[in-house]
Amino acid sequence: MLATASPHLQAAARRLFLAVPVNQGCSSIRLPRRCFGRYASVRAASVTAPPAKEGADDLGFLEMSSGTRRRYYMLGGKGGVGKTSCAASLAVRFANNGHPTLVVSTDPAHSLSDSFAQDLSGGTLVQVEGPDSPLFALEINPEKAREEFRTVSQKNGGTGVKDFMDSMGLGVLVEQLGELKLGELLDTPPPGLDEAIAISKVMQFLEAQEYSMFSRIVFDTAPTGHTLRLLSLPDFLDASIGKILKLRSKIASATSAIKSVFGQEVQQQDAANKLEQLRERMVKVRELFRDTESTEFIIVTIPTVMAISESSRLHSSLQKESVPVRRLIVNQVLPPSTSDCKFCSIKRKDQTRALDMIRTDPELKGLNIIQAPLVDMEIRGVPALNFLGDILWK
Numbered sequence: 301m302l303a304t305a306s307p308h309l310q311a312a313a314r315r316l317f318l319a320v321p322v323n324q325g326c327s328s329i330r331l332p333r334r335c336f337g338r339y340a341s342v343r344a345a346s347v348t349a350p351p352a353k354e355g356a357d358d359l360g361f362l363e364m365s366s367g368t369r370r371r372y373y374m375l376g377g378k379g380g381v382g383k384t385s386c387a388a389s390l391a392v393r394f395a396n397n398g399h400p401t402l403v404v405s406t407d408p409a410h411s412l413s414d415s416f417a418q419d420l421s422g423g424t425l426v427q428v429e430g431p432d433s434p435l436f437a438l439e440i441n442p443e444k445a446r447e448e449f450r451t452v453s454q455k456n457g458g459t460g461v462k463d464f465m466d467s468m469g470l471g472v473l474v475e476q477l478g479e480l481k482l483g484e485l486l487d488t489p490p491p492g493l494d495e496a497i498a499i500s501k502v503m504q505f506l507e508a509q510e511y512s513m514f515s516r517i518v519f520d521t522a523p524t525g526h527t528l529r530l531l532s533l534p535d536f537l538d539a540s541i542g543k544i545l546k547l548r549s550k551i552a553s554a555t556s557a558i559k560s561v562f563g564q565e566v567q568q569q570d571a572a573n574k575l576e577q578l579r580e581r582m583v584k585v586r587e588l589f590r591d592t593e594s595t596e597f598i599i600v601t602i603p604t605v606m607a608i609s610e611s612s613r614l615h616s617s618l619q620k621e622s623v624p625v626r627r628l629i630v631n632q633v634l635p636p637s638t639s640d641c642k643f644c645s646i647k648r649k650d651q652t653r654a655l656d657m658i659r660t661d662p663e664l665k666g667l668n669i670i671q672a673p674l675v676d677m678e679i680r681g682v683p684a685l686n687f688l689g690d691i692l693w694k
């Protein structure tokens with residue numbers, strides 16, 4: 301197998317991997333032996349090839365890791381393309397380069413624990429074992445975050461504006477509020493609300509002193525559709541809550557007599573404060589998503605026509621939202637081989653077509669493209685993530 305590979309491939313293989321013959325001369329990337337340590341679970345059985353990387357040099361890892369000012373990296377893309385693996389590998393890479401790092405998941409189907417092969421669940425900071433500098437993980441359950449918000453809001457004077465208005469004897473105004481009924485909003489949340497509240501919860505955490513140490517925050521985001529909804533949601537919530545608060549202050553003087561009769565002034569003020577807090581956090585989230593100095597959204601895809609079409613749409617939506625995007629990871633690319641089996645040969649043609657699509661796609665062609673090879677086993681545990689990180693983040 302190695303004899304048929306280019307000298308560069310041979311050298312890379314000799315340096316990093318175990319050379320084991322494979323059937324039909326097909327190449328595949330083999331995770332090195334050191335990855336089968338404490339955390340890895342499956343043995344590999346094939347040979348390696350080096351990763352390919354194209355694009356501008358000034359967008360290398362050096363640029364990502366320079367400076368101690370806090371930066372946020374959000375990885376998003378279609379389900380199953382490898383977002384968690386890429387996000388976790390970036391977090392490990394930052395931590396190994398001296399950055400106290402936090403990796404956050406707001407995806408309801410958390411896979412950070414699976415990716416690190418450590419239990420990181422519980423909704424609080426958990427330290428990841430392995431990297432040189434502190435690396436912590438935070439898995440936020442979006443549904444739970446919404447429930448918590450609703451409980452607080454209930455405790456503080458009703459399920460929302462509808463009850464709030466009703467309680468003031470102003471139910472008729474609720475009709476005029478139309479879609480701005482917060483109580484119903486929380487009962488049947490529009491798509492993306494959970495993620496928005498979860499992200500707002502992360503922001504709340506990040507304001508706390510104990511989080512100030514983190515210079516890099518990596519988000520393993522929810523899949524494309526959710527992410528998009530999340531991005532547009534802060535605008536929606538800002539507008540809705542903003543209107544609610546304005547309306548409330550307008551009617552406040554006119555209703556002071558009613559409020560004093562009902563004796564609910566304090567509770568209602570608490571509810572309003574809570575709304576105001578949520579609104580402020582949403583504004584912060586939106587600003588953060590758009591701040592080119594501190595934030596970057598990295599799209600992760602695979603070389604299939606469907607995934608690339610979706611990535612193109614994602615990029616277009618992110619552009620509309622003014623979210624900075626500069627890098628596109630194309631994950632699971634077949635490594636080079638001089639003698640494919642029939643299956644690999646067909647697969648390779650398919651992938652080549654998809655990769656060509658990226659080069660001509662008006663949305664994607666300007667991005668720095670980072671290719672990651674398909675390896676022959678699941679990427680699990682810090683050593684394996686280290687390995688992937690060395691390939692992706694150069």
Ligand SMILES: Nc1ncnc2c1ncn2[C@@H]1O[C@H](COP(=O)(O)OP(=O)(O)OP(=O)(O)O)[C@@H](O)[C@H]1O
Pocket residue numbers: 378379380381382383384385386407409411523631632633672673674675676677678679680
């Ligand atoms: N380059 C690769 N080679 C081989 N396997 C990979 C590669 N990248 C990711 N995988 C594997 O693919 C699976 C899905 O990866 P991952 O969980 O990172 O994707 P995801 O996009 O976060 O998925 P989801 O959308 O479900 O959260 C995992 O088993 C992971 O180990």
